[in-house]
Amino acid sequence: MSTTSPAGTSPAGTSPAGTSPADKAGILVEALPYIRRFWGKVVVIKYGGAALSSFQGGTTGVGVGVDRGGGTFAQDVVLMRLVGMYPVVVHGGGPQIGQVMERLGKKPEFVDGLRVTDAETLDIVRMVLVGKVNRDIVGAINVHQPLAVGMSGEDARLITASPHSPALGFVGDVDVVDPTIVRRLLAEDLIPVVASIGADAAGQAYNINADSAAGALAAALGAEKLVYLTDVEGLRRDPADSESLVRSVSVDEVEAMVEDGTVQGGMIPKAISCALAVRGGVGHAHIVDGRAAHALLLEMFTREGVGTMVSP
Secondary structure, X not given: XXXXXXXXXXXXXXXXXXXXXXXXXXXXXXXXXXXXXXXXXXXXXXXOHHHHOOOOOOOOOOOOOOOOHHHHHHHHHHHHHHOOOEEEEEEOOHHHHHHHHHHOOOOOOEEOOEEOEOHHHHHHHHXXXXXXXXXXXXXXXXXXXXXXXXXXXXXXXXXXXXXXXXXXXXXXXXXXXXXXXXXXXXXXXXXXXXXXXXXXXXXXXXXXXXXXXXXHHHHHHOOXXXXXXXXXXXXXXXXXXXXXXXXXXXXXXXHHHHHOOOOOOOHHHHHHHHHHHHHOOOOEEEEEEOOOOOHHHHHHHOOOOOOEEEEO
């Protein structure tokens, strides 16, 4: 839709960015029905650790760069809020946790894709997710509009968890989500940014899979949409073939793809969480490549979208 121009010049009748006023008007007109449809609706966005790597700088490889997906992610979230939607961000930070563990001389261990989390590792997880990654996302959003508020699932008993298995240590499963604190922030027109840490009734913290946390929170909020921003473009019929991207799929089809092995590796928890969330009342779930510039806006406000949409 756009054309490029030599630096510092613009063709007659075009903006400096190389897009004509008519093209810009067309983009806005295409977005209008989606803005109307989603006005006043909650959208839970899971910002994955791999997608987070698009941020620049910081001791964990996460910062507030504006040149890559991380910067446009913050812009997209603010724009969604300003046009009447209620975004809620849930984030993990697996790669960033791994980087810090290695820097501290502690070797990461995994069982069935889940990080073995002893007491020392749990301290590192909380430090990185709550003290660093959460702060960076909040800061990136607030550069554009002072709306983001950071928190974790430990706050106000947002996520009550229980141990997943003794072999994994302090890795937890989501038992109960009490979205009261999130609803209060949304009522103030703020953007909650939630780190995927939970706690049991006694206050013991647990490392929670961020995909599961986002799906459970979306269901508890009755969200219109759940969006997973990750490092792949969506679900594929053939995992090795990028041309086999599935644009739209039903819950039944997603569950069948997991069962027959079409969905593999790190996409399995995302696909399962999408299915559980939609069956739990979420309108639609999406899996999108968060490394792409303005991936959220393209998925939310265009006819074609850029990822996979899971429908009831």
